[in-house]
Amino acid sequence: MSDETVTAAFLIIGNEILSGRTKDKNLGFLAEKLTETGIRLSEVRVVRDEEGEIVTAVRALSEAYTYVFTSGGIGPTHDDITCASVAAAFNKPVIRNPEAMRRMAVHYETTGREFNEARKKMAETPEGATLIDNPVSTAPGFIIGNVHVMAGVPSVFQAMVLELLPLLKHGTKVKSRSVSSNIGEGTVAAGLGAIQERFPDVEIGSYPYYRAGGFGTTLVARGTDEVLLEEVADAIRQMIKELGGEPFEARPEDSEKPEVMEDKKNAG
Incomplete structure (x- = not known):
């Protein structure tokens, strides 16, 4: 590689x-x-x-x-x-x-x-x-x-x-860690921004979903360093707990059919 x-x-x-x-x-x-x-x-x-x-x-x-x-x-x-x-x-x-x-x-x-x-x-x-x-x-x-x-x-x-x-010439593979919670994007935004500032070499994305009458968010960290990715995932889990949520690994959209979020502005 x-x-x-x-x-x-x-x-x-x-x-x-x-x-x-x-x-x-x-x-x-x-x-x-x-x-x-x-x-x-x-x-x-x-x-x-x-x-x-x-x-x-x-x-x-x-x-x-x-x-x-x-x-x-x-x-x-x-x-x-x-x-x-x-x-x-x-x-x-x-x-x-x-x-x-x-x-x-x-x-x-x-x-x-x-x-x-x-x-x-x-x-x-x-x-x-x-x-x-x-x-x-x-x-x-x-x-x-x-x-x-x-x-x-x-x-x-x-x-x-x-x-x-x-x-073709292959490069270093990008790996990911996903952490979901029943907290909306608007609630996690500030804390997530702070985590991104702490870990500039990791790309962090936010993906809202709607299920069973409530909003939730899947936060995905992507990078090439698995140790660093796990640190980011731990920081995300801790942030979610501090906000009163419960982090979980499986994305709900993988196992169920939530309503597709057409407009992220409605996910807050």
């Missing part, structure tokens, strides 16, 4: 996401898998199918993070412009990748479908790109620089992520 901090950004590309017609199912999967490998997902952006917006986002994210992952826009239709846009971001020409063409020709011959011009568009990559295997439908994603370009279809995206992760 590396002691290095490895960071990532996720760029979701597609008008259909911004319109609400398609609900993104890839972010949660990617975040979970990156966390498991010690890669910290630090930023997520959603942009339209417009070359200028994609180029600007790719360049900015590529400079800021260890890795960039994208989803959407590498299909056979006119609005699938991700490949060309990413190529433009790296000042590279678009080519029909010989290995991608070979794989796809075999696939379409095997399935008895025509490998037509539209489908050949899915074999295009920026010049110099490395392919990302696609065990679901063959048409590959690609890597150029530190940018990893993948399909938007969840089953294909997820398969590509699983193919890709073993090839």
Whole structure:
């Protein structure tokens, strides 16, 4: 395991996401898998199918993070412009990748479908790109620089992520401790802020819930030092007791179905 901090950004590309017609199912999967490998997902952006917006986002994210992952826009239709846009971001020409063409020709011959011009568009990559295997439908994603370009279809995206992760540099895994209580956020806020000041190297989050007619809060500490995390958890437990509450480890939302808190301002 590396002691290095490895960071990532996720760029979701597609008008259909911004319109609400398609609900993104890839972010949660990617975040979970990156966390498991010690890669910290630090930023997520959603942009339209417009070359200028994609180029600007790719360049900015590529400079800021260890890795960039994208989803959407590498299909056979006119609005699938991700490949060309990413190529433009790296000042590279678009080519029909010989290995991608070979794989796809075999696939379409095997399935008895025509490998037509539209489908050949899915074999295009920026010049110099490395392919990302696609065990679901063959048409590959690609890597150029530190940018990893993948399909938007969840089953294909997820398969590509699983193919890709073993090839990436892993960082120190972030661990967590959770402490819940039947005390609202507004009551714990001041004490929680003081604990955060005492432990600046630990990220502390507050997550309200509503159950059985009452409010409660789950407080989550995240960091790489397990000893320090336990100190923070002990401090949180002590604070809850001093406020007249009873701390417990299990999050009630894990075992029951509380009402979802749409607005944290109502949780106080």
